[in-house]
Amino acid sequence: MHLLALSALPPSVAGAARRLCASVVTPADAQRSDLVSLIVSRAESVGADAVLTFSEYAVVAVAEACEALGLAGAGGAAALARDKRLMRRTWQQHGLPQPEFRAVATEEDLHEAARALPYPMLLKAAWSAGSTAHQTIRAPHEVSDAWHRSRHVMAESAQLGYAELHVAEANADFVVEQIVTGAVADWFDEPGWGDYVSVEGVVADGTFHPVCLSGRMPTVEPFTERAGITPALLSADAQDRIVALARQAVDALGLRDCGTHTEIKLGADGAMWLIETAARFGGAMTVPQIEEVFGLDLVGMLVDQLLGRPVEWPEQALTPARARGAAGSLVVLAVDGRGEAWQDRRVWNFPAVAERVPLSRGSELSVVAESSLADGDLVPVYDPAAGANTMAALCLLSATDPRTVLRDFETLVDALPRVLPAAHREEVSI
Structure with missing residues (x-):
């Protein structure tokens, strides 16, 4: 395996990458101006039999590179699963349920759309990720304020490296859509779950194979994701209906060989709306959670698929009855369980969290170092517009069942502003 690193590797994984990979190349900034050519050139130089990425920001470039190389990949339709404007138009053409929407490229476009759509509405960048x-x-x-704020955040994200790596001026493309109302009680037997789920799956030779469903905690204002839990604790009938809609969504996009992650909003009386589909596996720790709970190495299976080897994908989405325990990943934000900002600044310190937060018997909590601040770093103030850009850490939890993961995460969220060390005045001023 050869690694083409499109940004600097975190120190916590750089050493492992050098040990595990036949080569690690980090191109100069000038080489990244034509990302597809860069990928093609590197793949040809090492004689690559397959190319894949787990970054949302490189999905389109890798798909186009695979097309140029004659290798298996997501295919020419990959942009439909990346650009939210194209995605929604495609689903609209297929008559699939989704929020009413308008594509916007200027402030005047947004004013015009706002006159046509019902309030409240959500403005989002067409090529963004992580809310x-x-x-x-x-x-x-x-x-007007929303337009200028979103544009500013996208510019900041690009400077931080959290932006589309292939499409020029992608940070100028937006979509605004109706905010539909979820109904948790119509789908879950107990409170605490979010009003949406994700269907994890894969497309192999153009055929969609659902793997399982991930449950969620409620989002943080406006719609920043806080936690994903494997598996989702739904009835068999509810899961079947959700998977059927996910299949329609993925099929409409025309993908060929790739992981998929489809988010669906759950409403009253069985109503559902498509949020989005990605031509990649779910983010955070979704893939390790699935391996722990269902024993499937999705990355290895996808590699085999891309190499033309036989792969036995699940015949239908796996249910909680098939699970061996449960697992979840939690994004640490400086926001409490009610969605309110912490009253004072805190310093990230995982040992303090592990020692002082009371979890359920049998639960195990760990931190994902490469996605977390170093111990002693100041926890960022949560910015609703910046979403996951203001996260402090990513934690992984293993437990006996999905209910326990949910309750332990609720305990963890409530405890964090108490157990983390308080920041000193000089740290805050910096």
Whole structure:
């Protein structure tokens, strides 16, 4: 395996990458101006039989490179699963349920869309990830501020390296859509779950194979994801209906060989709306969670698929009855369980969390170092517009069942502002 690192590797994984990979190349900035050519050139130089990425920001470039190389990949339709404008138009053409929407490229476009859509509405960047640049618009006087704030956040994200790596000026493309109302009680037997789920799957030779469903905690204002839990604790009938809609969504996009991650909003009386589909596996720790709970190495299976080897994908989405325990990943944000900002600044310190947060018997908590601040770093103030860009850490939890993961995460969220060390005045001023 050869690694083409499109950004600097975190120190916590750089050493492992050098040990495990036949080569690690980090190109100069000038080489990244034509990312597809860069990938093609590197793949040809090492004689690559397959090319894959787990980065949302490189999905389109890798798909186009695979097309140029004659290798298996997501295919020419990959952009439909990346650009939210194209995605929604495709689903609209297929008559699939989704929020009403408008594509916007200018402030005037947004004002025009706001006159046509019902309030409240959500402005989001067409090529963003991690809920970056999301802005809720509740009234006409908020339109201009939302536009300028989202544009500013996308520019900041690009400077931080959290931006589309292939499409020029992608940070200028936006979509605004109706905010639909979820109904948790119509789908889950107990409170605490979020009003949406994700269907994890794969497309192999153009055929969609659902793997399992991930449950969620409620999002943080406006719609920043806090936690994903494997498996989702749904009835068999509810899971079947959700998977059927996910299949329609993925099939409509025309993908060929890739992981998929489809998010679906759950409403009253069985209503569902498509949020989005990605031509990659779910983010955070979704893949390790699935391996722990269901024993499937999705990365290895996808590699075999890309290499033309036989792969036995699940015949249908795996249910909680097939699970061996449960697992979840939690994004640490400086926001409490009610969605309110912490009253004072805190310093990230995982040993303090592990020692002082009371979890259920049998639960095991760990931190994902490469996605977390170093111990002693100041926890960022949560910025609703910046979404996951203001996360402090990513934690992974293993437990006996999904309910326990949910309750332990609730305990963890409530405890963090108490157990983390308080920041000194000089740290905050910096």
